[in-house]
Amino acid sequence: MARGELRIYLGAAPGVGKTYTMLEEAHRRAERGTDVVVALVETHGRKHTAAMIGDLEVIPRKRISYRGVELEEMDLDAVLARKPEVAVVDELAHTNVPGSRHAKRWQDVQELLDAGISVLTTVNVQHLESLNDVVAQITGVEQRETVPDAVVRAAEQVELVDMTPEALRRRMAHGNIYLPEKIDAALGNYFRTGNLTALRELALLWLADKVDDQLDKYRADHRIDATWETRERVVVALTGGPEGGTLIRRAARIAARNKGADLMAVHVARNDGLAGANPAELAKQRVLVESLGGTYHQVVGSDVPQALLDFARGVNATQIVLGASRRGRIAQLLSAGVGVTVTALSGSIDVHLVTHDWIRSGFSRRVPPALSRTRRITGFGLVLLGLPALTALLKAGPPISLTNDILIFLAAVIGISLVGGLWPALLAAVAGSLLLNWFFTPPIGRFTIAERDNLLALAIFVVVALAVSWVVDTAARKTRQAARASAEAQTLATIAGGVIRGERLLERLRETFGLDSVTLLENGQITACVGEPCTDARNADAEVKVDDEHTLLLRGHPLDASDRRIVEAFAAQAALAVKQERLSAEAAAAKPLAEADRMRTALLAAVSHDLRTPLASAKAAVAGLLSDEVHFDEADRRELLETADVSLNRLDRLVANLLDMSRLQAGALGMTMIDVGLEDVVPRALDDLGGTVTSRLPADLPAVHADPGLLERILVNVIGNALRYSPDDKPPLITGSTLGDVVELRVIDHGPGIPEDRWDDVFLPFQRLGDHDNHTGVGLGLALSRGLTEAMGGTLTPSATPGGGLTMVLALPAGTPA
Numbered sequence: 001m002a003r004g005e006l007r008i009y010l011g012a013a014p015g016v017g018k019t020y021t022m023l024e025e026a027h028r029r030a031e032r033g034t035d036v037v038v039a040l041v042e043t044h045g046r047k048h049t050a051a052m053i054g055d056l057e058v059i060p061r062k063r064i065s066y067r068g069v070e071l072e073e074m075d076l077d078a079v080l081a082r083k084p085e086v087a088v089v090d091e092l093a094h095t096n097v098p099g100s101r102h103a104k105r106w107q108d109v110q111e112l113l114d115a116g117i118s119v120l121t122t123v124n125v126q127h128l129e130s131l132n133d134v135v136a137q138i139t140g141v142e143q144r145e146t147v148p149d150a151v152v153r154a155a156e157q158v159e160l161v162d163m164t165p166e167a168l169r170r171r172m173a174h175g176n177i178y179l180p181e182k183i184d185a186a187l188g189n190y191f192r193t194g195n196l197t198a199l200r201e202l203a204l205l206w207l208a209d210k211v212d213d214q215l216d217k218y219r220a221d222h223r224i225d226a227t228w229e230t231r232e233r234v235v236v237a238l239t240g241g242p243e244g245g246t247l248i249r250r251a252a253r254i255a256a257r258n259k260g261a262d263l264m265a266v267h268v269a270r271n272d273g274l275a276g277a278n279p280a281e282l283a284k285q286r287v288l289v290e291s292l293g294g295t296y297h298q299v300v301g302s303d304v305p306q307a308l309l310d311f312a313r314g315v316n317a318t319q320i321v322l323g324a325s326r327r328g329r330i331a332q333l334l335s336a337g338v339g340v341t342v343t344a345l346s347g348s349i350d351v352h353l354v355t356h357d358w359i360r361s362g363f364s365r366r367v368p369p370a371l372s373r374t375r376r377i378t379g380f381g382l383v384l385l386g387l388p389a390l391t392a393l394l395k396a397g398p399p400i401s402l403t404n405d406i407l408i409f410l411a412a413v414i415g416i417s418l419v420g421g422l423w424p425a426l427l428a429a430v431a432g433s434l435l436l437n438w439f440f441t442p443p444i445g446r447f448t449i450a451e452r453d454n455l456l457a458l459a460i461f462v463v464v465a466l467a468v469s470w471v472v473d474t475a476a477r478k479t480r481q482a483a484r485a486s487a488e489a490q491t492l493a494t495i496a497g498g499v500i501r502g503e504r505l506l507e508r509l510r511e512t513f514g515l516d517s518v519t520l521l522e523n524g525q526i527t528a529c530v531g532e533p534c535t536d537a538r539n540a541d542a543e544v545k546v547d548d549e550h551t552l553l554l555r556g557h558p559l560d561a562s563d564r565r566i567v568e569a570f571a572a573q574a575a576l577a578v579k580q581e582r583l584s585a586e587a588a589a590a591k592p593l594a595e596a597d598r599m600r601t602a603l604l605a606a607v608s609h610d611l612r613t614p615l616a617s618a619k620a621a622v623a624g625l626l627s628d629e630v631h632f633d634e635a636d637r638r639e640l641l642e643t644a645d646v647s648l649n650r651l652d653r654l655v656a657n658l659l660d661m662s663r664l665q666a667g668a669l670g671m672t673m674i675d676v677g678l679e680d681v682v683p684r685a686l687d688d689l690g691g692t693v694t695s696r697l698p699a700d701l702p703a704v705h706a707d708p709g710l711l712e713r714i715l716v717n718v719i720g721n722a723l724r725y726s727p728d729d730k731p732p733l734i735t736g737s738t739l740g741d742v743v744e745l746r747v748i749d750h751g752p753g754i755p756e757d758r759w760d761d762v763f764l765p766f767q768r769l770g771d772h773d774n775h776t777g778v779g780l781g782l783a784l785s786r787g788l789t790e791a792m793g794g795t796l797t798p799s800a801t802p803g804g805g806l807t808m809v810l811a812l813p814a815g816t817p818a
Contacts, residue, residue, distance in 0.1 A: 004118040006109070006155040008092065011124050012203040013196055015177035016163040018122035019043070019090055023052040025120060026088050030056065035085040039112075040074040042090045046176060056088070064097045066752045067725035071097045076108050079117070086118045093127035093147040098755055106147045123147060125203040138198045139190050160207050165196035232261035235312045236289075236321040237338075240267060240278045243323045244285040250354050251321040252292045263294030264315060268307045283572040284547060305341035312349055319350045379420010383428045387412065391435050405440045406461045413465040414472070422473035429465035436461065506530040509570045515556035520574055522550050527578050531555070544568055550575040618647035656713075671710060671791065675703040675815030678736060678745060685715035691723045692731040701736045703815035704743045710788045711812075717785045718747050718796070718808050725751035725806075743814050750805040759798045 007025070009018040019041060030036045038058040043050040059082060062075035073096055079087055089112070094105040102108050109119050126135040129146045136142045152158060163171075169191060171177055178186055236251035238244045248265060255261040267282060286296040301307025312320055325337045343351045390412055394405060409432040417425030437447050506518045507530050517531025519540075526533055527550070534553045537543045542559035544552040544567055552571040559567060621644035624630065625637065632640065679697055686693055704711070722732035730750040737744050754762060763786045782796075789796040794812035801807045 002116055004113040004116050005157075006113055006118070007120050007157040007159070008152055008155045009120070009122045009159050009161050010152075010203060010207060011122065011161045012163075012199040013126075013168060013191070014124060015168055015171055016161050018124075018161045019049050020052055021159075021161050022088060022090070022120050022122055023049070023054075023056070026056055026086065027052075027054065029086055037079070037082060037084040037087055039079045039087040039089045040091075041088060044177075045179065048176065057084075064099055066097050066099065068727065068751065073097055073100055074105065074108060076101060076111065079112060080115055083115070084117060086120060087112055089119050089121045092121045092123040092151075093145045095145050098752060098758075103755075104147070106151050110151075123152060125199055125206060128152065128206065131202055131206065134202065135199065139195050141190055158207060160203060162200070162203075165193045165200065168196055169193065232258035232319070233264060233315055233317040234258070234261055234319045234321060235264045235266055235308075235315070235317040237308055237323075237342075238265055238267045238282065238285055239323065240282050241323070242278075242281060244281060245288060247321055247323050247354055248285060248289050248292065248294075250352070252289075252294065254319060254321065254352070255294075261318075262315075263289065263292060264297060264317070265289040265294055266297045266299060266308065266311050268304045268311075269298060269300050279566070279569045281568070283569055283576075287572070287576060305338050305345065308338070308342060309345055309349075312346075317349055319352065320346065321352045321354060324353050324355045376420050376424060379416050379424025380427065382416050382419060383424055383431055386416070387428065387431050387435060391439055395439060402436075402440055405436060409436055410461055410465060410468075414468050417468060417472040422470060425468070425472065426466065429462055432465065433462050506574055509567065509574070510556075512570075513554075513556075513559075513567065515554050517555045519553045519555075520546075520550060520571070520578065521553065522575075522578070528574065542567070544571045546571045546575045550578075614647040614651040618644045618651065621647070671707040673705055673707055673792065675705055676708045676711065677701075677703045678743070681708060681711050682715060682734060682745075685712050685719060688712075688716050689720050689723060693719060693723065693734060694731055695734045697734065697736045702738060702743060702817070704812040705815045706792045706794070706812050710792065714785045714788050714796070714810065715745075715747075717782065718810065721782060722747050722749035722751075722806075722808070725749055727751065738814065739811075741814050742811050745810040745812075747808045747810070748801055748805065749807070750801060750803065753800065753804055753806050754798070756800065762798065763796075 009022050011018040023038075023041070026036050026038070036056060038053060038056050040059075040061065041049070041053060043053075059075055059078050061072040062078070064071050064073055074089065089105065089109055092106050092109060096103060096105060096108070102111070109121060112119050125131055126139070126143045127146050128149055130149045132143055132146050169187060172183060172187055172191055175183065232255070234251050234255045236247050238247065251265075252263055255263040265285065289296050297311065299307050299311050301310075308320070311317075320342065322339045322342060325339055339351075339353050343353070387409075390408070394400075394408065413425060413428045413432055416428040434447070438445065506520060506528055509515070510518045510530050515531070517529070517534055519526060519530075519534045520528040521535065524535070526535060532555070534540050534555050537551070537553060540553040540555055541557055542554040542564075544554070544559075544564070546552060546568075550571070552567070552574070554567070621640040624640050625632070678701055682695055682697065686695070719732060719734070726732050726749040733746075733748040735746045735748065737746075763783050786796045789810060789812070792812065794810065797809050797811075799807045799809060
């Protein structure tokens with residue numbers, strides 16, 4: 001069975017016309033003879049959207065009872081049984097009512113697709129998982145319903161339904177999106193012009209990335225290697241040299257001139273791991289390119305030009321920025337170099353060769369000897385003493401052929417090269433050829449050779465000796481470089497691990513290199529220090545420049561040249577860690593402000609909506625009693641007074657909850673802790689609530705140590721919540737027990753319950769989990785109850801009721817026995 005196709009209509013905000021456009025497409029397909037059904041469409045009271053359904057077949061929705069409320073969801077089984085060619089399913093990110101087969105509607109859609117049914121659906125950009133936090137930061141509204149980006153990216157078609165902010169606000173003002181009483185609040189909050197502009201840009205950029213992914217897939221499927229200049233991408237090649245900063249800034253300017261161009265920095269590491277890249281420079285350059293809005297990449301390859309071009313073609317790059325060669329003229333004559341090779345093989349990719357201050361002699365490093373000084377001196381000593389001794393030994397012994405003499409000298413040269421390296425081996429080859437010529441090659445005692453074969457043998461000796469000495473020296477150098485690279489890699493891994501684990505890098509640096517003190521300066525001021533501070537470079541044994549702002553001063557001993565680049569890597573990471581700590585501190589300082597702002601926003605929303613309802617009811621009742629136009633009998637007057645009384649009591653509870661929540665968060669909640677019996681507090685809470693509740697408290701239940709007033713408030717909130725969601729034939733049950741020095745009170749309901757993974761969510765303020773009735777409170781009851789309980793040293797935790805439902809367990813310290 002072929003999988004169905006998914007078509008998504010993406011919008012920047014509610015009201016741009018996603019559902020309307022989706023229904024237009026459904027009609028077009030139906031007119032072409034396609035079997036189309038409406039599985040679910042949310043009109044939100046918009047008459048134009050409702051009219052657009054027209055004569056399309058609509059699958060009746062499935063009714064689900066949740067917490068005593070009848071809710072409607074898409075009837076997935078009915079759609080599967082009907083098996084149309086195309087199903088219209090609105091609001092992909094919707095969260096299904098608990099008890100549904102799937103938690104999310106997008107999971108329902110996946111099942112339809114697996115059944116071979118194509119789906120038309122809608123989603124707003126704020127519901128995309130990757131953009132959820134960004135949208136919350138822009139709008140100040142956190143979206144709890146999200147859909148994974150991978151689901152949307154996997155769609156065969158994603159169509160943007162776009163509308164300018166001004167046009168969308170006009171639609172809002174004309175009443176085409178929300179009900180009249182919600183228009184002013186929406187225009188002044190979520191639907192501000194700046195918010196809509198930012199959301200529109202997010203939607204356009206996300207869709208551009210989706211289209212870019214589709215283009216990359218098409219090029220890969222059709223094996224297209226040529227660059228398609230659909231979007232400018234600038235790749236800058238980094239060698240790890242100091243010219244990298246210049247190249248990055250030049251590439252960033254090129255990208256800026258091509259508005260919207262991507263900036264990518266790439267370093268090609270030799271696959272033998274022995275390239276001379278400076279890790280400290282690469283670390284600084286990575287920070288620089290990321291600060292300029294680019295990305296950093298590293299690839300491995302033995303052929304640097306080819307690896308660079310493969311990367312550029314793989315990302316569909318249009319321009320490559322390279323630094324001009326630092327090699328001398330002779331080296332450039334012997335080898336074309338990376339820049340010339342890349343330019344010759346780049347094809348349609350433009351190549352920029354950028355000059356810099358470190359060309360040729362400006363940046364040259366002396367290649368260190370492969371072996372230690374002691375071994376080189378030993379090698380020269382063997383040449384000066386060992387070869388004469390070997391000659392004397394051969395002359396004193398029985399005569400052997402010239403070929404054997406040459407082989408013995410060749411073995412000596414190889415031994416000298418193993419001990420002393422290249423230069424002693426070269427000297428040994430020259431000296432050995434002279435000794436062989438004088439003492440063993442006829443005519444003896446003269447630097448001439450009588451026979452052609454002897455000349456050839458001696459020439460081969462010299463060539464082989466030189467070749468072997470060069471190979472041995474190269475191997476020794478590579479071995480030393482490998483050991484050095486391994487040590488550097490281990491040190492850098494320690495640095496990376498230190499950053500991840502938050503360790504103090506400066507302390508690790510001092511320990512690693514045996515220093516007395518390490519000081520990090522930022523603009524001349526001490527930012528971090530281990531040991532005695534040092535603020536003047538003249539008093540330091542070594543100075544390491546990190547960037548334009550940061551400098552590392554070391555005291556203890558001079559820094560070896562071979563250790564400098566590792567220290568530079570330490571310094572770069574230390575500066576980065578200091579910045580991260582500063583940002584973390586700023587974020588920690590901003591978090592209470594953000595939380596306060598969120599609480600204030602939620603409080604305003606609560607005051608503007610939830611407090612208005614009881615206030616309006618009370619005002620209407622009082623206004624009716626004061627009216628001279630209508631005459632009420634005693635029963636009507638009493639009913640109006642009772643309405644006002646109930647509304648004002650409800651208003652009083654809401655205001656008290658808000659005030660207590662604010663006191664809790666401010667740490668200013670006053671409490672009078674005494675031993676109080678639950679048999680006294682529970683009845684008072686039940687009297688406040690009314691309704692049917694079964695209480696089975698044991699007669700020997702000990703008292704609890706709590707504030708009686710606050711405990712009553714907790715019980716009113718918890719029991720009231722249980723009453724709200726309990727079926728009429730199964731009222732809530734209250735039981736109690738002791739566990740050590742803790743008294744546990746259980747409030748048990750047999751309602752629809754809450755999934756275990758959502759238990760913590762019920763204690764979040766200003767929300768009603770799964771409750772679509774916006775006239776039952778501000779969503780503070782359980783949040784306040786948990787806060788009050790914890791303030792008294794207790795806990796309030798949910799658990800599952802056997803047979804279905806939710807049990808709230810209130811645990812408080814037992815009172816002092818009488």
